Amino acid sequence: xxxxxxxxxxxxxxxxxxxxxxxxxxxxxxxxxxxxxxxxxxxxxxxxxxxxxxxxxxxxxxxxxxxxxxxxxxxxxxxxxxxxxxxxxxxxxxxxxxxxxxxxxxxxxxxxxxxxxxxxxxxxxxxxxxxxxxxxxxxxxxxxxxxxxxxxxxxxxxxxxxxxxxxxxxxxxxxxxxxxxxxxxxxxxxxxxxxxx
Amino acid sequence: xxxxxxxxxxxxxxxxxxxxxxxxxxxxxxxxxxxxxxxxxxxxxxxxxxxxxxxxxxxxxxxxxxxxxxxxxxxxxxxxxxxxxxxxxxxxxxxxxxxxxxxxxxxxxxxxxxxxxxxxxxxxxxxxxxxxxxxxxxxxxxxxxxxxxxxxxxxxxxxxxxxxxxxxxxxxxxxxxxxxxxx
Numbered sequence: 350x351x352x353x354x355x356x357x358x359x360x361x362x363x364x365x366x367x368x369x370x371x372x373x374x375x376x377x378x379x380x381x382x383x384x385x386x387x388x389x390x391x392x393x394x395x396x397x398x399x400x401x402x403x404x405x406x407x408x409x410x411x412x413x414x415x416x417x418x419x420x421x422x423x424x425x426x427x428x429x430x431x432x433x434x435x436x437x438x439x440x441x442x443x444x445x446x447x448x449x450x451x452x453x454x455x456x457x458x459x460x461x462x463x464x465x466x467x468x469x470x471x472x473x474x475x476x477x478x479x480x481x482x483x484x485x486x487x488x489x490x491x492x493x494x495x496x497x498x499x500x501x502x503x504x505x506x507x508x509x510x511x512x513x514x515x516x517x518x519x520x521x522x523x524x525x526x527x528x529x530x531x532x533x534x535x536x537x538x539x540x541x542x543x544x545x546x
Numbered sequence: 547x548x549x550x551x552x553x554x555x556x557x558x559x560x561x562x563x564x565x566x567x568x569x570x571x572x573x574x575x576x577x578x579x580x581x582x583x584x585x586x587x588x589x590x591x592x593x594x595x596x597x598x599x600x601x602x603x604x605x606x607x608x609x610x611x612x613x614x615x616x617x618x619x620x621x622x623x624x625x626x627x628x629x630x631x632x633x634x635x636x637x638x639x640x641x642x643x644x645x646x647x648x649x650x651x652x653x654x655x656x657x658x659x660x661x662x663x664x665x666x667x668x669x670x671x672x673x674x675x676x677x678x679x680x681x682x683x684x685x686x687x688x689x690x691x692x693x694x695x696x697x698x699x700x701x702x703x704x705x706x707x708x709x710x711x712x713x714x715x716x717x718x719x720x721x722x723x724x725x726x727x728x729x
Contacts, residue, residue, distance in 0.1 A: 355576030370574055371632045375639020376646075377567035378579050378692075383647035385560030390659040390673075392554070394728045397721035403557045408696065410561025415568035415578075415700035422573070434577040436689065436698040438705030443694070446687025447709035450680050451716020455724060457676015460691040461684065462581035462640065464677070469641045470648030471656040474673040481677020482582070486589040488678065489685040493617035500686060508704040521702055533558075 352429035354422065359432075379466055388467040390458035390474055397455050399543055402536035409529040420522045438505040445499075457481065552651035568700060575632070578697025582681070582690035584637035590618045591628040617685075661728035672727065683716075 353359065357367065385407040386392035395401025422428040454460055459467060459478045467475025493500070511518040539545075554560070571578050594612035601610070612618040621628040648654045660669035684690040687709050689698065695713060698706020 354573040356574050358576045367575065367632065368635050371635035372639035372642075374567060374571045374575070374579070375636035375641075376643035377570070377639075378564070378636065379640035379643030379645075380647045381560050381563040381567060381643075382640075383644045383653070384555040384563065384651075385557060386554035388644060388648060388653070391661070391728075394661065397717055398725065398729050400729070403554070403560075406557035407561040407564060408691075410558050411565035411568060411696060412699040414562050414565025415572065415696075416702070418565070418569040419572050419700060428573065432576050433572050433701065435701045436694060436703040436706050438703060438708075439688065440705055440708060443687045443705040443709040444712045446683045446685070447694075447712025448683070448716040448719075450683030450687060450690060450709075451713040451718075452720045453676045453678070453680025453683055454691075454713060455676075455717040455721045456679055457673045458728075459673070459676065460581070460680065461585055462579075462690070462692045465581060465637065465640055466644035466648075467659070469645040470654050473656060473658045474660060474669050477670045477673035478677040478680075479585070481674035482585055482681045483589040483592075483677075484674075485678035485681025486582075486586040486685060487593060489682050490590070490593075490612075490615050490617040493615065496686065497616065505704065509702040510704055510707060511702060513704045518702065525702075 352427060352432075354428045355432050358429070378462070379469075382463060382466045383470060387463040388470045388472060388475065390467065390472070393454075393460075393463060394458045399539060400545055402540070405532060405536060409532060413526055413529045416522055416525060420518055424519065435507050435509065438503075438508045439501070440503040440505060442500055442502065453485075549652060551653045551655075564696075565700075568696060572700075577632070578693070578700065579636065580633045580689065580693035580697065581637065581640070582684040583693060584631070584633040585681075586685065587621050587628050587631060587634055590621045593618065594622045594628065661726075663729075664727045668727065672724070 382388070386403050392401055392403050396404035419428060423430045457478045459475055461482055464475045464478040464482065468479050509518060511521045514521065568578055590612050594610045597610035597612065598607045612622045658666045658669055660666065687694060691713065694706045695710040699710055
């Protein structure tokens with residue numbers, strides 16, 4: 350069977366269709382983030398202090414759902430995976446950037462997407478975080494010459510975990526599901542141990 | 547109907563919903579979600595337009611601070627408007643979607659969400675600092691929890707998984723020192 354997705358890469362869509370789709374997809378994104386409790390910094394902080402594991406559960410459920418759908422349809426021949434954008438790997442900038450981002454997450458108790466959701470539901474601390482994020486993005490740009498070389502370093506291109514490990518993608522998909530389920534079980538054990546509601 | 551806010555959804559239910567939205571994005575548009583990219587574009591656009599306005603209108607747009615900055619120039623140099631981008635429209639939808647969900651569940655309220663043993667002032671200060679620090683990390687890593695961890699995670703991108711593990715390491719690494727803010 351011929352691949353029928355990603356639709357935008359196979360059919361010729363006008364720019365207005367893409368704008369409409371972006372808005373609709375964004376709507377769902379914001380809607381489910383808010384439903385999951387991610388507009389509230391107290392929920393997010395629970396991840397670090399062990400009183401609420403919503404961050405890990407929502408995130409890994411979402412990753413597993415999208416991954417199973419994407420790779421399942423790829424194996425069924427319905428998706429051309431080559432046409433789906435995969436973030437290029439710049440290993441060290443991503444590791445160091447991730448550490449710094451993690452600091453910012455635990456200091457501000459939001460990440461950008463959740464802060465926007467908090468801000469539109471009236472949370473003033475989320476608005477403060479968004480303001481800080483805008484300022485930080487400009488500061489990064491101002492300081493960019495200092496980090497430009499590092500920013501472009503350890504460039505590996507489009508590398509999937511399965512390429513890196515030299516195993517079929519299906520093996521990694523299965524392993525990710527196992528790790529996710531293991532992590533879910535662990536959070537429920539911890540909930541019981543710590544007496545969380 | 548009561549006026550009390552509805553409880554948040556079960557995490558797995560919200561996670562499946564979020565995952566299906568991400569899957570729809572892959573299948574329809576061929577790319578995933580993001581939040582920090584749009585924020586960076588908006589910040590750059592603001593610098594660009596403000597500078598041009600201060601220094602005299604459209605002719606000045608070729609020489610703004612944003613045009614001269616090696617990082618910001620990538621967003622404002624081309625013929626397209628910096629804000630005419632998938633991620634910016636996605637953010638627009640996100641703002642509406644979050645608002646609609648919050649209003650429907652009676653969770654819209656002007657308040658400062660914080661730990662029980664801290665002050666509003668400390669909470670707001672740390673929120674600003676966290677935003678600045680996170681922006682630095684997100685720019686260095688080329689994405690945040692949405693564009694790297696969630697989207698890159700689902701496509702099994704190597705660097706995105708490295709990013710995700712580093713975020714958890716950084717978060718847990720610093721959380722101990724901030725525990726009095728939250729517990």
